[in-house]
């Protein structure tokens with residue numbers, strides 16, 4: 743399992759058109775699931791238009807899948823800064839150089855921009871771009887899927903209600 747924290751994240755625009763891509767799950771706690779990205783990206787724009795998202799993770803070596811649905815909120819600037827500070831300098835420069843999801847005519851434009859930023863911030867901290875932040879998915883449905891014999895897989899669904907989480911078994 744090379745990257746067990748890779749999750750396929752689905753978003754949709756205000757017309758309901760879906761798009762999916764992998765992102766890395768970086769934090770999990772009682773508040774939800776956090777990944778980091780540039781809010782100016784396609785996914786960022788879609789999340790602003792429709793805050794309901796879904797993700798799935800598949801762990802083949804243990805034959806399990808986890809699916810989550812919920813609403814997103816941007817993490818605080820303090821949380822985003824704390825995580826930004828843990829990133830390697832070269833990744834920080836990459837994030838600063840890239841206007842994620844925008845069209846570019848030549849790759850050299852990007853590498854030149856990266857080189858200029860590398861010079862500029864040679865002896866000082868690389869600032870976090872304002873649009874680069876953490877996004878927390880606050881779950882209201884979580885499904886644990888486990889492969890079983892005869893294709894009779896096990897599916898445990900937890901649905902959040904006002905009184906807490908309700909558990910239901912689903913047919914495979």
Ligand SMILES: Cc1cc2nc3c(=O)[nH]c(=O)nc-3n(C[C@H](O)[C@H](O)[C@H](O)COP(=O)(O)O)c2cc1C
Pocket residue numbers: 745748761762763764765766767777778779780783784785786842843
């Ligand atoms: C394994 C893997 C992990 C990735 N992790 C992230 C991530 O944590 N954040 C991110 O913004 N993009 C990540 N990417 C890149 C995204 O898949 C995607 O190309 C990028 O975010 C732009 O997506 P968008 O145009 O839909 O916004 C990852 C790609 C792969 C293959």
